[in-house]
Amino acid sequence: MDSVPDKHERILQAASQLIVRDGLQCSMAAIAEEAGVATGSLYNYFDSKEALVRGVYGRVAEEMTESLSTPAEPGQSPEARVRSYIALYIDFIWVDPVRARLFDYLDNTPLIAMEDAGKIFGPLVDHAIAMIAEAQAAGAVRQGPPTLLASFMRGAIRNTLKRRRTDPAPLTGEERDLIAAMCWSALAA
The missing domain is CATH 1.10.357.10 (Tetracycline Repressor, domain 2)
Incomplete structure (x- = not known):
């Protein structure tokens, strides 16, 4: 079971970790993978990388x-x-x-x-x-x-x-x- 069950929270957590590790050049696909969600699902929560960073x-x-x-x-x-x-x-x-x-x-x-x-x-x-x-x-x-x-x-x-x-x-x-x-x-x- 996920330690953070809410997809929105997992995405924010994954984006935070990857930004710290790789900088803003981390890809949306890498963030989705880290969060354990499909890339398409990520776009249901954040329509762009800028929107995700705002999050x-x-x-x-x-x-x-x-x-x-x-x-x-x-x-x-x-x-x-x-x-x-x-x-x-x-x-x-x-x-x-x-x-x-x-x-x-x-x-x-x-x-x-x-x-x-x-x-x-x-x-x-x-x-x-x-x-x-x-x-x-x-x-x-x-x-x-x-x-x-x-x-x-x-x-x-x-x-x-x-x-x-x-x-x-x-x-x-x-x-x-x-x-x-x-x-x-x-x-x-």
Whole structure:
């Protein structure tokens, strides 16, 4: 029995794995084979490779939004909220190396227009921008465009963890805390 019984999910999972392994040049036939579906069946779910890649972007965006766009806890200070976001982002990027490589690859080699990617990741980006702006208004985060500060924070985490993955040892608590502290230091007012 399939570990992922839903064909749509299997296709997205297969496309994600092959994009990480082979890049965007992977064929629709290879994706169908990896997913255990007929190539014609794949086209019932995604009418083009671009549509499939949009689906992959959408899946990553959903996972990120669900994990990272958490409402502030009652009484939580803007600083604590940003620090919590940093910790959640570190965990999100670290826990699944394939997803992290996929996100990094799609971010650096987009198949779709930046405007389309912006729409797909809009809720996640809007959440981070609002969080940074709130922290700026409270005097906790340095001044500057919230979009730029949020992008810097996420990029710093992704790049640091990408380099750290060259060591097969698990990420230690001390390393996680150091990455979080460095991010916060870069953002703090």
